[in-house]
Amino acid sequence: MAAGISWRHVLLWALFVGGMCLLPYLVPSGTLRTFIFANYLAIFAMSWDFLSGRTGYISFGHPFLIGIGAYTTAILSYRFHVPVSISIPAAVVTTMLAGTLFFLPALRIRGSYFALVTLAFMELMYQLVQVIRPDLTGGTRGISGVKTLMSGATNNFYLSLGLMAVIAIFLWSLNRTRVGTALSAIGMNEESVRGSGLNTTKLKLFAFMVSAFVAGVGGAFYVHYLGSIAPRALFDINFLFTIIVASLIGGASTIIGPMAGAFFLTFLLEYLRPYLPGTERYFIYGTVALVLFMYQPKGLYQIIVDAAERVRGKPKPEAVRDPAA
Amino acid sequence: MIQVIIQGLLLSGLYSLIAIGFTLIFSVGRVLDLAYGAYLMLGAYVYFYMAQTLGLPMAVGMAAAIAVGALAGSLKYGFIVKPLKGDHVAVEISTLILAVVVQAGIVLIFNDSSKVLQPIVPGVVWIGGAAVTYNVVAATLASWVILGALYLFVRRTLTGRAMQAVSMDIKGAAISGIDPDRVNLITWVISGILGAIAGVFFASYTQLNPSMWVSPLIIAVAVVIVGGIGSIIGTLVVAHIIGFMEVISTTFIAAELRGVFTMLLIIVVLVMMPRGLFGRAEL
Numbered sequence: 001m002a003a004g005i006s007w008r009h010v011l012l013w014a015l016f017v018g019g020m021c022l023l024p025y026l027v028p029s030g031t032l033r034t035f036i037f038a039n040y041l042a043i044f045a046m047s048w049d050f051l052s053g054r055t056g057y058i059s060f061g062h063p064f065l066i067g068i069g070a071y072t073t074a075i076l077s078y079r080f081h082v083p084v085s086i087s088i089p090a091a092v093v094t095t096m097l098a099g100t101l102f103f104l105p106a107l108r109i110r111g112s113y114f115a116l117v118t119l120a121f122m123e124l125m126y127q128l129v130q131v132i133r134p135d136l137t138g139g140t141r142g143i144s145g146v147k148t149l150m151s152g153a154t155n156n157f158y159l160s161l162g163l164m165a166v167i168a169i170f171l172w173s174l175n176r177t178r179v180g181t182a183l184s185a186i187g188m189n190e191e192s193v194r195g196s197g198l199n200t201t202k203l204k205l206f207a208f209m210v211s212a213f214v215a216g217v218g219g220a221f222y223v224h225y226l227g228s229i230a231p232r233a234l235f236d237i238n239f240l241f242t243i244i245v246a247s248l249i250g251g252a253s254t255i256i257g258p259m260a261g262a263f264f265l266t267f268l269l270e271y272l273r274p275y276l277p278g279t280e281r282y283f284i285y286g287t288v289a290l291v292l293f294m295y296q297p298k299g300l301y302q303i304i305v306d307a308a309e310r311v312r313g314k315p316k317p318e319a320v321r322d323p324a325a
Numbered sequence: 326m327i328q329v330i331i332q333g334l335l336l337s338g339l340y341s342l343i344a345i346g347f348t349l350i351f352s353v354g355r356v357l358d359l360a361y362g363a364y365l366m367l368g369a370y371v372y373f374y375m376a377q378t379l380g381l382p383m384a385v386g387m388a389a390a391i392a393v394g395a396l397a398g399s400l401k402y403g404f405i406v407k408p409l410k411g412d413h414v415a416v417e418i419s420t421l422i423l424a425v426v427v428q429a430g431i432v433l434i435f436n437d438s439s440k441v442l443q444p445i446v447p448g449v450v451w452i453g454g455a456a457v458t459y460n461v462v463a464a465t466l467a468s469w470v471i472l473g474a475l476y477l478f479v480r481r482t483l484t485g486r487a488m489q490a491v492s493m494d495i496k497g498a499a500i501s502g503i504d505p506d507r508v509n510l511i512t513w514v515i516s517g518i519l520g521a522i523a524g525v526f527f528a529s530y531t532q533l534n535p536s537m538w539v540s541p542l543i544i545a546v547a548v549v550i551v552g553g554i555g556s557i558i559g560t561l562v563v564a565h566i567i568g569f570m571e572v573i574s575t576t577f578i579a580a581e582l583r584g585v586f587t588m589l590l591i592i593v594v595l596v597m598m599p600r601g602l603f604g605r606a607e608l
Contacts (some may be wrong), residue, residue: 041391058414060421105596112357112413116546117595123543124588237539241425244418244486278437279535283429294408297415 005176012173017165021158029153035226036153036262038266039160043218045246045258046171051211055204056182056187057106061118062243064125065102065212068235069095069219071129073137074146074229084147084224092216099212101164103205110190126235142230149224156225164259165222167214172255174210183207184253237281245289251301260300328455329569329576333456337568339466339523339530340544341472341561346519347545348552349475352510353492356413360401360420361520361545363427367535368394368521369528370431373442383445390521398517402510416563424538431535439534445525451490464526471519476557488512540584548590 024032044066047313054057073091076082082090105117129137137143150156174180182203185193194200223229233239242265250261265285272281347361349374368390376386403425409415453458479485490498491508499505527541544567552563567587574586 018374056414058417060424091550105592109595112417112552113595115414115417116357116550117592119546119589120543120588124585124592127581127583127585127588131579131585171539237536238425241421245422248418276433278432280429280433282425283433286426286429290405290426291420293415293419293422294405 001303005173013165013169014311017161020165021163024154024157032153034159034266034270036157036321038263039157039164040218040222040225041242041246041266042164042259043167043214045262046167046255047211047214047218047248048243049247049252049255049258050171050214051207053247053258054175054183054187055207056190057110057204057207057267058115059102059118059211060115060240060244061102061120061122062215063214063235063239064118065095065098065124066219067122067125067129067224067231068098069216070223070229070234071137073220074143074223078143078146078222079136083148085282088217088220088224091220092213095216095219096209096212099215100209102212103208106204107201107226108207122235126231129231129235133267137231140230140231141215142229142233146227146229148222148227149221159221160225161319163217167217168255171210171214175255179203179206187253238279241282241286245285247299248293249289249299254301257299257301264300267289285313327452327465329572331452331455331457332576333565333572335461335465336466336572337565339461339526340548340568341564342464342519342523343527343541344545344548344560344564345468345472345475345557347524347542348549348557349519350516351549353488354406354509355492356406356416357546357549358401358406358420358516359542360424360427361419361516362542363399363424364394364517365524365527365541366427366431366535366538367397368524369442369523369533370435372525373440373528373533374435376407377443387522387525390525391518392522394517394519394524395514396517398513398515399510401517402513406509406513407506410521419500424542428535428538433492435535439532442525442529442533444529460526460529464530467522467526471522472557472561475515475519479557484508484511496572513592543584543587543591547587550591551594 023035044062047065048059048062060301067090072094073087074086076085076087100120102118106114109117121250130140134140150159177323182193182198183206186200186203187205190200191237193203245267246261247258248261249264250259251257268288269281272284276284292299343365346364347358350358350361352358361439371393372383372386372390374386375381375389376383382402401420401423405419406416409419444458446459446463450461450462451454451460479488486506487498487503488511490501490503491505497504498508528537531537547567548560548563554561566589569582570586570590574582
């Protein structure tokens with residue numbers, strides 16, 4: 001066992017994944033589709049969180065990475081009839097290259113300015129996709145009829161669950177290694193990390209690559225699940241908002257947090273649908289997110305941890321606003 | 326050619342108007358207010374409701390927009406910025422969430438569809454083969470008047486000087502008897518008012534719809550980043566650079582490329598010059 005991973009953890013993960021596997025037998029296929037979306041959102045949220053939640057480099061352009069992955073595989077398989085077994089890995093590689101592009105500003109700028117550059121990346125991509133080679137990208141309308149990998153809710157559910165579980169466990173174990181610790185340390189004080197002799201550039205590049213890898217995998221599989229792609233659905237502030245809020249609501253810089261946040265959000269969204277059918281739903285969950293963020297910037301995860309400690313009677317340490325959160 | 330110059334001047338005037346309230350917060354409060362676009366949207370919708378749905382005089386509509394902008398500014402400062410104590414990242418994330426909440430609120434009240442705002446000043450004049458609406462001319466003139474007034478306010482009045490002091494050094498200002506809290510509140514209120522006015526003009530230039538806050542926000546961000554310093558003159562200069570760049574690119578290259586160059590400018594300037602063109606320390 002690697003450092004900090006105990007058999008209790010393994011058991012909990014196995015219980016979680018095993019429990020999820022039983023879902024298709026328990027819930028109707030409509031609910032299953034909601035779970036599929038939640039699984040993908042969890043992947044995106046973990047990808048955002050591994051970069052921004054850990055290192056404090058807040059990415060406002062994450063849909064840029066996801067979109068690159070989704071568009072690459074969609075164009076390859078739809079326009080050039082490349083088999084999916086090649087187009088998806090190609091999409092992941094392209095996303096990682098785009099992650100390097102994303103990384104360059106991070107070498108020189110931090111904080112608010114980094115967030116803004118990434119926002120500009122996303123908006124730039126949104127406009128370029130529509131203008132440059134609309135014969136390939138489908139312009140404003142996007143592409144529909146992309147080949148789907150699986151048919152039926154159950155198969156797609158298992159696929160998304162498998163992806164999410166593998167990514168979650170991978171990132172979770174990564175977080176518990178010394179690299180994970182170093183990345184969180186960058187979020188707290190980058191100069192000190194550099195001062196203690198670590199190469200922060202390499203560490204940051206690693207975080208960007210992992211984040212881009214996850215975003216690419218998520219984006220590519222997601223487009224093959226949906227079967228369609230459109231610029232305003234991807235390079236969109238509401239999409240970005242959903243990803244960020246999922247991470248924050250659950251608890252940034254934990255892996256369980258973004259996952260829980262994604263499930264919480266998706267189901268909140270789903271249960272609000274009968275009352276508020278359109279974008280108005282963002283009003284409720286935005287407000288929930290805002291209040292939660294102001295009250296407990298570390299999210300539901302921290303609230304649960306605090307509650308558990310109160311039950312056990314451990315003294316609660318003074319709450320400190322974590323700048324990385 | 327004349328057409329490009331006139332269009333460029335007019336668009337730049339509008340952009341200066343959009344950016345100035347955002348710049349003000351950036352220079353005095355030292356935070357980026359991503360919900361700034363929401364002021365514009367609120368102002369525009371309030372004006373629309375008053376002047377077009379209720380049919381009240383335009384002046385009443387404008388006054389209501391200004392009042393709502395001021396209220397929004399003070400609420401935002403009191404409930405979000407002050408409790409977060411200038412934690413930049415937290416302010417950015419929460420103002421982004423706030424912007425989406427406001428957008429959803431607008432959809433809830435006014436529904437999703439786009440609405441056309443009647444021009445505040447109707448009429449068209451033809452100059453050198455280009456149609457110039459009086460409305461855009463009015464927006465440009467208004468922006469010049471507002472910028473001038475703001476410049477005088479910041480330079481000449483006590484409150485304005487206090488704002489300058491706080492923007493330079495909060496502790497120093499506090500020691501010399503300025504209440505930074507009050508100054509910040511005033512700044513947020515002014516920013517809200519400027520945003521609301523800009524919103525009315527911006528909406529009459531484009532259209533009224535619930536996602537209209539994004540593009541003016543990006544313009545404001547570009548102006549702040551490229552201009553950097555948050556001075557009124559800097560805002561004016563950079564708004565003109567961006568305005569002309571857009572007019573030139575849409576006229577000579579392709580109309581769809583409107584925002585592309587603005588975005589590229591943000592990226593290039595930030596990567597080449599991490600402190601912006603006029604170089605103030607990063608947040």
